[in-house]
Amino acid sequence: MLVARRITPVLLALLTVASASPSARWTTSKVKDSIEPPRNWINIGEAPANHFINLRIALPQPNFSELERHLYEVSDPTHERYGSHLSKETVEELVKPSEESMDAVGRWLEEYNIQEKDCKKSESSDWVRVRVPVALAEKMLNTKYYTWKHAVDGEIIVRTTSYGLPEAIHGHVLGVQPTTMFGRFNKHRSSISIIKDAPEVSANNGTITSASGTVVDGSCNSTITVSCLKELYNVTGNASTTNGNMIGLAGYLEDYANFQDLQDFYAEQVPEAVGSNFSYVLINGGQLNQSEPGEESDLDMQFGLGLSYPTKGVFYSTGGSPPFTPDAITTTDSNEPYLDWLDYVLNASSVPQTISTSYGDDEQTVPYDYAVAACNGFAQLGARGVSLLFSSGDSGVGDGILDPKEQTCFSNNGTNATIFIPEFPASCPYVTTVGGTQSIPEVAVSRFFSGGGFSNYFARPSYQDDAVTTYLSSLPNGTYAGLYNASGRAYPDVSAQGDRLRIFFDGDATPIGGTSASSPVFAAVVALLNNERIDAGLSPLGFLNPMLYSVGFKGLTDITEGHNTGCGTTGFNTSEGWDAVTGLGTPNFGLLKDILLTLP
Numbered sequence: 022m023l024v025a026r027r028i029t030p031v032l033l034a035l036l037t038v039a040s041a042s043p044s045a046r047w048t049t050s051k052v053k054d055s056i057e058p059p060r061n062w063i064n065i066g067e068a069p070a071n072h073f074i075n076l077r078i079a080l081p082q083p084n085f086s087e088l089e090r091h092l093y094e095v096s097d098p099t100h101e102r103y104g105s106h107l108s109k110e111t112v113e114e115l116v117k118p119s120e121e122s123m124d125a126v127g128r129w130l131e132e133y134n135i136q137e138k139d140c141k142k143s144e145s146s147d148w149v150r151v152r153v154p155v156a157l158a159e160k161m162l163n164t165k166y167y168t169w170k171h172a173v174d175g176e177i178i179v180r181t182t183s184y185g186l187p188e189a190i191h192g193h194v195l196g197v198q199p200t201t202m203f204g205r206f207n208k209h210r211s212s213i214s215i216i217k218d219a220p221e222v223s224a225n226n227g228t229i230t231s232a233s234g235t236v237v238d239g240s241c242n243s244t245i246t247v248s249c250l251k252e253l254y255n256v257t258g259n260a261s262t263t264n265g266n267m268i269g270l271a272g273y274l275e276d277y278a279n280f281q282d283l284q285d286f287y288a289e290q291v292p293e294a295v296g297s298n299f300s301y302v303l304i305n306g307g308q309l310n311q312s313e314p315g316e317e318s319d320l321d322m323q324f325g326l327g328l329s330y331p332t333k334g335v336f337y338s339t340g341g342s343p344p345f346t347p348d349a350i351t352t353t354d355s356n357e358p359y360l361d362w363l364d365y366v367l368n369a370s371s372v373p374q375t376i377s378t379s380y381g382d383d384e385q386t387v388p389y390d391y392a393v394a395a396c397n398g399f400a401q402l403g404a405r406g407v408s409l410l411f412s413s414g415d416s417g418v419g420d421g422i423l424d425p426k427e428q429t430c431f432s433n434n435g436t437n438a439t440i441f442i443p444e445f446p447a448s449c450p451y452v453t454t455v456g457g458t459q460s461i462p463e464v465a466v467s468r469f470f471s472g473g474g475f476s477n478y479f480a481r482p483s484y485q486d487d488a489v490t491t492y493l494s495s496l497p498n499g500t501y502a503g504l505y506n507a508s509g510r511a512y513p514d515v516s517a518q519g520d521r522l523r524i525f526f527d528g529d530a531t532p533i534g535g536t537s538a539s540s541p542v543f544a545a546v547v548a549l550l551n552n553e554r555i556d557a558g559l560s561p562l563g564f565l566n567p568m569l570y571s572v573g574f575k576g577l578t579d580i581t582e583g584h585n586t587g588c589g590t591t592g593f594n595t596s597e598g599w600d601a602v603t604g605l606g607t608p609n610f611g612l613l614k615d616i617l618l619t620l621p
């Protein structure tokens with residue numbers, strides 16, 4: 022667990038002296054990253070020199086391509102190593118930086134009197150953290166930190182738009198954060214007020230036949246419950262409780278899962294689960310305040326656990342971005358919490374086989390080095406046999422604003438050009454990204470819009486080459502040319518119901534929606550599939566995409582209606598086969614189970 026370090030005497034001394042004078046070799050600084058002042062953040066003045074920040078220095082992983090090769094081999098159903106996941110130790114060996122990089126970074130820190138004992142580092146040494154006052158960080162990074170206030174919600178953070186590193190260590194450091202990181206991992210859910218304002222959907226008293234041929238209660242067209250999803254997604258059979266299978270749900274931003282809300286939900290929708298519970302892990306000061314139930318976490322836990330019951334569940338509550346008071350000496354590490362979670366989970370000896378996360382932000386607000394560090398961390402989990410599901414976002418091809426009419430879709434490369442705005446971590450090639458559907462038969466969700474598109478950071482992985490090139494070649498020539506990067510990793514991979522799910526929040530039944538719902542729903546199906554595999558003596562599924570694009574799609578229901586409006590366009594259209602709105606489609610548990618039990 023990454024608890025903020027206490028201030029050591031050494032660092033306190035630095036705070037007052039802050040005048041260590043490194044040798045010339047360390048002072049010829051070369052810019053490492055430089056960005057445009059980010060939209061919506063207002064510079065409100067210099068950061069206080071004595072404010073502490075927790076620098077995270079990421080080192081290059083020269084053998085990462087080896088890890089990636091292992092990841093793809095053990096995730097490819099046609100490969101002889103399918104399912105032979107790597108141990109924690111093997112993965113750590115593969116992401117180890119070179120000795121030269123470790124030495125160079127160590128010597129650079131020593132120039133500022135920062136010793137090994139002042140630092141915290143990962144088991145593989147691919148990152149080093151050190152807590153320093155702004156005044157010292159400014160010297161080390163040849164920069165000036167400012168306090169920034171968000172124009173819309175008033176959040177305050179300490180960041181810079183440019184920083185440098187001595188030439189001598191440029192190649193030994195991937196990046197240092199928080200510096201240029203302005204991303205904020207928002208919840209992917211539409212607000213309850215939007216749901217309440219939404220037009221009524223006429224009730225259907227009979228049954229409806231879904232596109233896959235399953236028969237679903239008519240009420241499910243207006244309200245989604247656990248039994249609706251079981252009918253719709255052909256979930257049959259009884260999971261075992263004793264095979265060690267687990268599902269994890271990640272929570273951030275002081276959004277807390279509530280025990281009583283879960284019991285109320287169970288009482289109504291999963292009576293056999295009443296009295297069962299989930300465990301939780303508090304990371305980096307995260308809490309689980311039962312007086313403050315969170316809609317996002319309640320949604321994630323209720324559908325993630327309700328649909329996968331009796332799979333054991335764990336809730337991760339990661340702290341890390343509390344309100345910041347600029348004049349207090351050390352109120353916050355002013356860090357963004359995402360990598361804190363990853364650092365914790367990567368160091369855990371045992372990790373749930375399936376984990377869902379419903380948070381993300383515009384890819385372009387996440388510095389490239391940060392996105393790479395996080396994405397490579399997901400690859401490590403995949404190689405260890407963990408299936409990671411992320412929601413695709415709720416604003417279609419646009420920026421994180423739900424109402425397409427309010428989206429601006431400016432590129433932040435200095436030109437303000439209009440472009441489609443992909444989401445991260447949805448755009449990471451090593452995770453499975455889940456888009457949203459609604460109604461029965463299912464169509465792409467349209468009250469808000471299923472996030473989808475193409476990464477500007479990550480190239481298209483080969484597992485989706487065929488599916489994506491087929492889709493691209495079906496687009497009329499010139500469609501949205503210049504608005505998206507056709508060579509980028511395309512998402513979502515799959516989809517699931519994302520509107521009008523009935524949860525219990527703060528004691529009351531409430532309809533809620535968003536791809537925030539789609540991710541835990543799909544993850545619950547994956548957890549049930551893992552359960553079947555484990556019961557049959559097979560490996561868990563691990564990284565899903567190579568399997569999904571090669572054989573798994575036969576156990577998915579293709580969604581062919583709808584589109585994902587954004588940026589003043591109607592966005593991408595659904596189509597037969599993969600599309601940039603609903604991916605390969607929604608799950609059919611029974612068919613997937615039959616496919617997956619025949620794999621080695």
Ligand SMILES: *[C@@H]1O[C@H](CO)[C@@H](O)[C@H](O)[C@H]1NC(C)=O
Pocket residue numbers: 083084087114117118119120
């Ligand atoms: C990378 O892998 C090669 C060959 O497997 C090995 O010789 C080398 O030591 C590894 N590098 C690191 C930094 O572990």
Ligand SMILES: *[C@@H]1O[C@H](CO)[C@@H](O)[C@H](O)[C@H]1NC(C)=O
Pocket residue numbers: 022141142143144368
């Ligand atoms: C990783 O876990 C081990 C064993 O629990 C612990 O000693 C070590 O401090 C942890 N490392 C980090 C970076 O959290």
Ligand SMILES: *[C@@H]1O[C@H](CO)[C@@H](O)[C@H](O)[C@H]1NC(C)=O
Pocket residue numbers: 225226
């Ligand atoms: C559905 O049920 C409602 C109330 O129970 C009833 O008024 C309505 O006529 C029914 N509709 C159909 C199509 O059966």
Ligand SMILES: *[C@@H]1O[C@H](CO)[C@@H](O)[C@H](O)[C@H]1NC(C)=O
Pocket residue numbers: 222223224225229242460461462
């Ligand atoms: C389900 O709801 C959708 C959207 O409200 C509607 O268009 C469709 O007719 C309904 N389907 C049935 C079978 O009632």
Ligand SMILES: *[C@@H]1O[C@H](CO)[C@@H](O)[C@H](O)[C@H]1NC(C)=O
Pocket residue numbers: 258259293
């Ligand atoms: C399976 O679960 C259902 C409830 O979902 C229960 O009625 C049934 O008895 C269970 N069957 C077995 C074999 O446990």
Ligand SMILES: *[C@@H]1O[C@H](CO)[C@@H](O)[C@H](O)[C@H]1NC(C)=O
Pocket residue numbers: 280284296297298299
């Ligand atoms: C679940 O665990 C929490 C925390 O340990 C506890 O407060 C709560 O009463 C438990 N609920 C049930 C139904 O056991």
Ligand SMILES: *[C@@H]1O[C@H](CO)[C@@H](O)[C@H](O)[C@H]1NC(C)=O
Pocket residue numbers: 310311312313
């Ligand atoms: C929990 O939340 C309540 C209500 O907001 C608040 O009064 C209380 O201080 C919080 N408890 C903790 C330990 O933060």
Ligand SMILES: *[C@@H]1O[C@H](CO)[C@@H](O)[C@H](O)[C@H]1NC(C)=O
Pocket residue numbers: 432434435436438439440503
């Ligand atoms: C900025 O992005 C737009 C849209 O992708 C592109 O056309 C333009 O060339 C870019 N300009 C610079 C200076 O990078």
Ligand SMILES: *[C@@H]1O[C@H](CO)[C@@H](O)[C@H](O)[C@H]1NC(C)=O
Pocket residue numbers: 435436437
């Ligand atoms: C881009 O937009 C920002 C914010 O509205 C503005 O300050 C800036 O001058 C614009 N840049 C260009 C090149 O139009």
Ligand SMILES: *[C@@H]1O[C@H](CO)[C@@H](O)[C@H](O)[C@H]1NC(C)=O
Pocket residue numbers: 476477478479480481506508509510
């Ligand atoms: C498009 O994506 C590729 C990676 O596939 C990347 O190298 C390139 O920089 C991207 N182009 C733009 C304009 O972002």
Ligand SMILES: *[C@@H]1O[C@H](CO)[C@@H](O)[C@H](O)[C@H]1NC(C)=O
Pocket residue numbers: 494495496497498
């Ligand atoms: C698009 O253009 C390519 C060549 O530039 C051509 O091969 C293809 O048939 C065109 N597709 C359509 C749908 O017009």
Ligand SMILES: *[C@@H]1O[C@H](CO)[C@@H](O)[C@H](O)[C@H]1NC(C)=O
Pocket residue numbers: 233234235255257609610611612614615
């Ligand atoms: C549901 O799954 C079973 C296999 O478990 C399969 O036989 C059946 O055809 C599936 N139903 C539909 C409608 O796909």
